[in-house]
Amino acid sequence: MLRFAPSPTGDLHVGNMRAAIISYILSLKMDEKFIVRIEDTDVDRNIKDKEKEILELLSQFEIPTKHYILQSDNFDLHREIAQKLLDEGKAFYCYCTKEFLESKREEASRLKRPFRYQDAWAELEKETNPHPVVRFKMTDSISFVDEIKGKLFFDKKELESFVIMRNNLPTYNFACAIDDKDMTLIVRGEDHVSNTPKQIAIKNALGYKEARYAHLPILLGEDGKKMSKRDKSSSVKWLLSQGLFAKAIALYLLILGNSKLEKYILDNKVLNYKDLVAEVDISQFSNNSVHFDYKYLLFLNREILRSMEASEIIKLDSSLPKNEALIDVFKLEVSTILELKELLDYALAPLESKVSKEYESEINTLKDCLEDKSLFDLDYEDFKKALMEKSGLKGKSFFKPLRIILSGKEHGIELDKIYPVIRDFLKGEK
Ligand code: GLU
Numbered sequence: 261m262l263r264f265a266p267s268p269t270g271d272l273h274v275g276n277m278r279a280a281i282i283s284y285i286l287s288l289k290m291d292e293k294f295i296v297r298i299e300d301t302d303v304d305r306n307i308k309d310k311e312k313e314i315l316e317l318l319s320q321f322e323i324p325t326k327h328y329i330l331q332s333d334n335f336d337l338h339r340e341i342a343q344k345l346l347d348e349g350k351a352f353y354c355y356c357t358k359e360f361l362e363s364k365r366e367e368a369s370r371l372k373r374p375f376r377y378q379d380a381w382a383e384l385e386k387e388t389n390p391h392p393v394v395r396f397k398m399t400d401s402i403s404f405v406d407e408i409k410g411k412l413f414f415d416k417k418e419l420e421s422f423v424i425m426r427n428n429l430p431t432y433n434f435a436c437a438i439d440d441k442d443m444t445l446i447v448r449g450e451d452h453v454s455n456t457p458k459q460i461a462i463k464n465a466l467g468y469k470e471a472r473y474a475h476l477p478i479l480l481g482e483d484g485k486k487m488s489k490r491d492k493s494s495s496v497k498w499l500l501s502q503g504l505f506a507k508a509i510a511l512y513l514l515i516l517g518n519s520k521l522e523k524y525i526l527d528n529k530v531l532n533y534k535d536l537v538a539e540v541d542i543s544q545f546s547n548n549s550v551h552f553d554y555k556y557l558l559f560l561n562r563e564i565l566r567s568m569e570a571s572e573i574i575k576l577d578s579s580l581p582k583n584e585a586l587i588d589v590f591k592l593e594v595s596t597i598l599e600l601k602e603l604l605d606y607a608l609a610p611l612e613s614k615v616s617k618e619y620e621s622e623i624n625t626l627k628d629c630l631e632d633k634s635l636f637d638l639d640y641e642d643f644k645k646a647l648m649e650k651s652g653l654k655g656k657s658f659f660k661p662l663r664i665i666l667s668g669k670e671h672g673i674e675l676d677k678i679y680p681v682i683r684d685f686l687k688g689e690k
Pocket residue numbers: 264265266267276299436447448449452
């Protein structure tokens with residue numbers, strides 16, 4: 261079984277979506293079940309209804325969510341297992357207060373030593389602290405072979421006994437390790453590498469079978485720093501709100517750090533997870549951190565938009581003007597469906613509303629001339645000549661304002677292409 265395990269504590273991050281997509285494709289490849297597990301253990305940080313939004317986004321990316329579970333549904337099981345570990349001496353109560361641990365942390369920093377919890381501290385405050393936590397007793401070094409990073413080793417000296425239950429609730433590492441019992445391959449971001457030895461230690465203590473792990477490198481933003489939650493383009497929801505197709509985002513996330521897939525995806529530009537099964541292998545993904553390049557994503561989106569029939573595009577957005585001829589002209593000029601809508605709305609707006617600060621007087625002159633609707637009966641060449649003559653404008657002062665009137669843009673679209681498809685609107689016949 262494979263899983264995607266998002267936390268409902270913030271917007272779904274592109275890095276997490278990347279892990280979800282790769283994990284899902286690998287589940288198809290391995291012919292194993294795929295589940296979505298909402299990790300709602302951090303009760304204070306959970307955002308109401310965030311899980312619904314995450315599931316909805318996954319559906320838009322055609323990732324099945326019918327087998328989704330809430331980690332909180334397993335809290336009783338987590339408690340039971342904590343008790344079992346306590347009974348077996350594999351976990352213990354720790355009565356240390358925050359203040360005590362803070363003083364130990366300061367002391368370590370003063371002595372320029374790394375801070376590490378000592379099991380011997382567990383009962384020092386037993387008499388005065390009625391709210392102990394449960395810690396898992398770390399006894400061994402841990403090593404595992406990561407599918408992307410290779411062999412990783414964590415020395416016992418660097419590992420400490422860590423909290424698994426606080427206020428009768430499981431911590432992330434504990435709940436995650438238990439709920440991963442039946443997982444064969446765990447794909448997630450490398451920010452979790454340091455959690456993995458803890459989770460493996462718990463699973464070993466419980467006699468669970470070993471899972472394979474693949475930690476994907478973090479995504480870097482334009483500034484070369486880790487793409488943080490504050491980076492707008494790190495939010496899948498935000499990217500969709502910019503008019504990007506889920507398909508383009510998904511394909512881009514697969515291309516990132518995977519040059520082998522890049523060619524296949526650019527040649528095909530269709531998102532079909534089943535077809536991708538033959539192309540995707542976890543070992544293809546680079547271990548180097550990768551830059552999230554919004555411009556590349558826009559390019560991919562543009563390519564997809566161009567390859568679509570106007571009739572298909574109309575179906576995607578009910579607010580688009582249903583004019584296939586116009587869509588065929590304008591789709592070559594834009595990167596997203598939002599931009600397309602803007603251009604279409606502008607082109608189809610009444611003549612009176614076409615204004616621009618630049619060339620204001622020329623635009624007004626042309627608009628006056630175009631009051632004579634019979635001009636629109638002419639084909640483009642004759643229309644152009646007649647309008648030029650009538651307005652007395654020529655060169656740049658004729659073509660730029662005319663282009664602004666017809667397309668809303670100073671550059672781009674060929675006037676002879678756009679004129680035939682919008683002349684009836686300008687004439688007021690449609
Ligand atoms: N809930 C964790 C997160 O959203 C993911 C943990 C995991 O995949 O193991 O970062």
